[in-house]
Amino acid sequence: MSKDILLVEDEKILRKNYETILKKNGYEVMSFxxxxxxxxxxxxxxxxxxILDIMLEDNLEGGFQICKFLKEKNKQVPIVFLTALDTDVKKISAYELGAWDYLTKDISxxxxxxxxxxxxxxxELLSDYKKIDENIVFNDDTFEVFYNGQRVPLTKTQFLIANVLFKNQGRTTDYSLLSQVTTQKVVTDNAIAVHxxxxxxxxxKNDNNFDSIQTASKVGYIWK
Known part of the structure; x- marks a missing residue:
């Protein structure tokens, strides 16, 4: 079954190029x-x-506006930004909005x-990942976690900590074990707390009511 892709790009030639290669690969493309x-x-x-450009005609953050509108309709739709803006500020903004990827227009x-x-x-592989809770999926191979169908932006160390807490669901995980699963040589209790x-x-950012990670005073944490 073909996939439907929304492409928003204000430069006609670029839009045509992206649309053509997407269609050649079997995708249905709606371009604006x-x-x-x-x-x-x-x-x-x-x-x-x-797939969204950020600057659209006279709107300097048009792609971000579309992203927010789309997320209100369906949080699970993956969003890729494809833009000429190669700055950390824009990249951070994109990922904070839930982007799956951020590509610059010099990409082949x-x-x-x-x-x-x-x-x-x-x-497609999400269904093959180990699941303990139907709303949360951890991928041990790519160090990615998805919550309610949306990627949660975690560093590798944060992923490892969250993963062990999740797999020990209902049981207290102490600071000693949490420090062992990180990739750092020396990890203090305070450092774990920051993570x-x-x-x-x-x-x-995905669910403002999220409160599954509880503090076990002076011992560690528990995922309830």
Whole structure:
């Protein structure tokens, strides 16, 4: 079954190039050049993935606006930003909005389509990942975690800590064990606490009511 991709790019030649290679790889593509047309389409249609430029015509953050609108409709749709803006500020903003990837326009078409294919492969593999809770999926191979279908942006160390807490669900995991699973040589209890605080914050971006990680005073943490 073909996948439906939303492509929003205001440069006609680039839009045509991306659209052509996506269609050659079997995807259905709905392409637009501005925020209004894209959001109107999203309002009445479902898609499997969105590829968004950030600067659209005179709107300097049009892609971010579309992303927010789309997430209100369906948090599980993967979003890829494809832009000429190669700054950490924009990248951070994109990932904080839930982007799966951030690509710059100097990317070759072959690498571009490989990235898109890879996203769909990951989505198909989600059902094969070890699941303990239907809303949370940990992938031990790529150090990725998905919550309510959305990728949670964690560092490798944060992933390892969250993973062991999750797998020990209902039981207290002490600081000693948590320090052993990290990739760092020396890890203090305070350092673990900082990591856990960031893990909680990352999950709360997906669900503000997230409170599964509880503190076991002076001992460690428990995932309830």
């Amino acid at each position: 050049e501005n925020v209004q047309d894209a959001t109107e389409f999203i309002e009445h249609n479902s898609i499997d993935l969105a 078409l072959s690498l571009f389509i490989t990235k898109i294919n890879s996203i769909f492969q990951k989505m 856990v605080r960031k893990i909680r914050k990352a999950f709360k």
